[in-house]
Amino acid sequence: AQSVTQLGSHVSVSEGALVLLRCNYSSSVPPYLFWYVQYPNQGLQLLLKYTSAATLVKGINGFEAEFKKSETSFHLTKPSAHMSDAAEYFCAVPIGGATNKLIFGTGTLLAVQP
Amino acid sequence: KAGVTQTPRYLIKTRGQQVTLSCSPISGHRSVSWYQQTPGQGLQFLFEYFSETQRNKGNFPGRFSGRQFSNSRSEMNVSTLELGDSALYLCASSLGGALSYNEQFFGPGTRLTVL
Numbered sequence: 474a475q476s477v478t479q480l481g482s483h484v485s486v487s488e489g490a491l492v493l494l495r496c497n498y499s500s501s502v503p504p505y506l507f508w509y510v511q512y513p514n515q516g517l518q519l520l521l522k523y524t525s526a527a528t529l530v531k532g533i534n535g536f537e538a539e540f541k542k543s544e545t546s547f548h549l550t551k552p553s554a555h556m557s558d559a560a561e562y563f564c565a566v567p568i569g570g571a572t573n574k575l576i577f578g579t580g581t582l583l584a585v586q587p
Numbered sequence: 588k589a590g591v592t593q594t595p596r597y598l599i600k601t602r603g604q605q606v607t608l609s610c611s612p613i614s615g616h617r618s619v620s621w622y623q624q625t626p627g628q629g630l631q632f633l634f635e636y637f638s639e640t641q642r643n644k645g646n647f648p649g650r651f652s653g654r655q656f657s658n659s660r661s662e663m664n665v666s667t668l669e670l671g672d673s674a675l676y677l678c679a680s681s682l683g684g685a686l687s688y689n690e691q692f693f694g695p696g697t698r699l700t701v702l
Contacts, residue, residue: 505688516591516677517693563630567688573620573681574643575691577630 475500477566479578480546487586492551494581496564507565507575508538508549517563523547534558559585588613591680591694599700605666608697610678612659618683619661620691621653624675636661637683673701
């Protein structure tokens with residue numbers, strides 16, 4: 474069965490430092506991959522939709538996504554972390570053809586230290 | 588445009604009861620999906636409705652059911668509640684259509700606690 478793995482359930486960075494979150498997919502490179510962010514006691518907010526045809530995709534809040542072929546891993550990055558970036562981040566892959574079924578990674582909780 | 592709304596935001600029920608959750612998608616969106624989020628299992632797909640028809644279903648028991656109305660609003664029902672049904676239930680809407688991979692926009696969720 475397909476699975477989505479996020480490397481590191483907890484990541485801590487200093488304010489102003491680079492944010493790098495990783496996501497792996499068990500099957501062939503999917504045509505699309507989504508990154509979502511969840512703040513405490515809230516739903517999921519779409520950060521960006523990555524397409525395999527793109528090199529780099531820009532999302533909201535200064536986040537960018539790309540696929541690192543050498544690692545077969547999807548990277549979500551932000552050059553300079555802000556305190557407001559502290560949240561849980563999920564990657565998700567659509568599967569099953571013409572449906573909207575998403576399988577999610579287990580999430581990475583990002584802490585930003587002052 | 589207004590976002591996805593879910594009601595109620597919080598629910599407390601006891602074992603054996605049933606519950607109905609409601610979701611109103613973004614105007615113009617015809618697909619509504621439901622997800623369950625728990626600390627142990629993470630985010631899991633329950634089912635998707637498109638044009639009042641269930642288009643896909645996850646691996647949940649038959650106690651979990653849903654429906655979609657002609658205005659695209661959706662409800663999900665859980666009968667004979669169990670303690671393990673305590674979770675955040677999230678609804679997501681998207682344009683839907685024959686092509687998948689449309690962005691899904693999530694509501695704030697309904698926090699269900701089963702005592």
